[in-house]
Amino acid sequence: MNLSYTPATICAIATAPGRGGVGVIRVSGKDLLPFAQAISQGKTPKPRYAMYTDFFDSHGQAIDNGLLLFFPGPNSFTGEDVIELQGHGGPVVMKMLLARCVELGARLAEPGEFTKRAFLNDKLDLAQAESVADLIDASSETAARSALKSLKGAFSRQVHGLVDELINLRMLVEATLDFPEEEIDFLKQADAIGRLRRLRATLVGVQATAKQGAILREGMHVVMVGQPNVGKSSLMNALAGDDVAIVTDIAGTTRDTVREEIVIDGVPVHVIDTAGLRETDDVVEKIGIERTWQAVERADLALVLTDSRHGLTDEVQAILARIPAGLPRVHVFNKVDLTADAPGIADEEGHPLVRLSAKTHQGVDLLKAKLLEMIGFSGADEGVFLARQRHLDAIARAADHLELAEADWEQVEIFAEELRLAQNALSEITGEFSADDLLGVIFSRFCIGK
Ligand code: GDP
Ligand code: ZN
Incomplete structure (x- = not known):
């Protein structure tokens, strides 16, 4: 997929806003050597070497000094010429440098535009392009590592493997x-069904890995119900354990903390604390509370926390009554160390009940394991790559088509059509769904003269 027009030169501050030791401006476009020369007043950068220089404005006055890097296309992130200006990371300096880039003919880049160009210039496929954003947004180390795997093509390679197999089968x-006379015999002889079954089995494996990857990306959304002092904060800390992202209280519009983020075994857990959901006349607070209730609607499960000594109080029952009936629940009886009961897990009226102590950590592992089990997370081994819901949907559609293909294989037209649809679904993941591909492959595998 090559751009048939000359794209505008784009520029953006690539580093985070605010002050920092270094600030980076990235520029991408066609033929950027004159741009580099203009901003450095005539110096010619050696490709892929750092050039120490002043950055000049149009009057020949230095705006800043730092490093200029020049990556001529196509060997650059976007596939175009790319220039990086590494200056001092102050907001004013960065703004002046950016203004200078615009003066030199660049326009401000849209969000994701560099990556989009990388995709359009075949530097990355769609799944890889998405993982660039996922890597930046990753909220746990495990998620970040898995995103990098996708970025480096681990997921795409598996999809490509499946698509290649599908293409072979389709050709057959x-x-x-x-x-039409002998088609069934022919397919039997070529073990078309055996090949289809193996393909389906491989797809199931990819689907399972992608599901783990999607959980790592999306995390788990938990509603925490419990009165003050039952030990909610203590439990969050106990659950987070040694993970880097320990409880960070994100202040909501209410004075109470309404959201917290922790990480359990690499899975980001987003916790909404219903303690912040109180009756109020304050308009702003009301909006915040409304939003929180909307988040409750989307939660994966409710964690109902009580003091073992008091059990489910009326106040807790009242909040429980407002939580969607179908929402899976885990009851936690905390402070078991203050009672004669032993820590443990049981099943009570269809939901798990865990007795534990957030203080001594007894029983906390039982809860962790239960929570991970409830969202279907079986651990991020080396092979897990980050995936998105979009990918899961595409894989599920491909699986459906392959199932139909197997069911109807004796109707060869349908068999062929279902295989085609399965391939299209998979190709959506990497963004290269196009009929030309198939034709290209088919013809390239014919021998000369046919
Ligand atoms: P929150 O208001 O629900 O967030 O409760 P906190 O986590 O702040 O805990 C309230 C008090 O209960 C603190 O003094 C904790 O040390 C104590 N606490 C929390 N969990 C336990 C526990 O399992 N056992 C005991 N003995 N005390 C606990
Ligand atoms: Zn608290």
């Missing part, structure tokens, strides 16, 4: 369509 099936 479509070839038989020309011989």
Whole structure:
């Protein structure tokens, strides 16, 4: 997919806003050497070497000094010429430098535009492009590592492997369509169904890995119900354990903390504390509370925390009554160390009940394991790559088509069509769904003269 027009030169501050030791401006476009020369007053950068220089404005006055890097296309992130200006990371300096870039003909880049160009210039496929954003947004180390795997193509390679197999099978099936008399025999002989079954089995494996990857990306959304002092903060800390992202209280519009983020075994856990959901006349607070209730609607499960000595109080029952009935629940009886009960897990009226002590950590592992089990997380091993819901949807559609293909394989037209649809679904993941691909492959595998 090559751009058939000359794209505008784009520029943006690539580093986070605010003050920092270094600030980076990235520029991408066609033929940027004159740009580099203009901003450095005539110096010619050696490709991929750091050039120490002043950055000049149009009057020949230095705005800043730092490093200029020049990556001529196509060997650059976007596939175009890319220039990086590494200056001092102050907001004013960065703004002046950016203004200078605009003066030199660049326009401000849209969000994701560099990555989009990388995709359009075939530097990255769609799944990889998405993982650039996921890596930056990752909220746990495990998620970040898995995002990097996707970025480096681990997921795409698996999809490509499946698509290649599908193409081979399709060539076989479509070839038989020309011989209506013997097509069934032909397919049997070529073990088309065996190949289809193996493909389906591989797809199931990819689906399972992608699901773990999607959980790592989305995390788990938990509603925490419990009165003050039952030990909510203590439990959050106990759950987070040694993970880097220990409880960070994100102040909501209410004075109470309404959201917290922790990480359990690499899975980001977003906790909404219903203690912040109180009756109020304050308009702003009301909006915040409304939003929180909307988040409750989207939660994966409710964690109902009580003091073992008091059990479910009326106040807790009242909040529980407002939580969606179908929402899976885990009851936690905390402070078991203050009672004669032993820590443990039981099943009570269809939901798990965990007795634990957030203080001594007894029983906390039982809860952790239960929570991970409830969202279907079985651990991020080396192979897990980050995935998105979009990918899961595409994989599920491909799986459906393959199932139909197997069910109807004796109707060869349908068999062929379902295989085609399965391939399209998978190709959506990497963004290269196009009929030309298939034709190209088919013809390239014919021998000369045919
Ligand atoms: P929150 O208001 O629900 O967030 O409760 P905190 O986590 O702040 O805990 C309230 C008090 O209960 C603190 O003094 C904690 O040390 C204590 N606490 C929390 N969990 C336990 C526990 O399992 N056992 C005991 N003995 N005390 C606990
Ligand atoms: Zn608290």
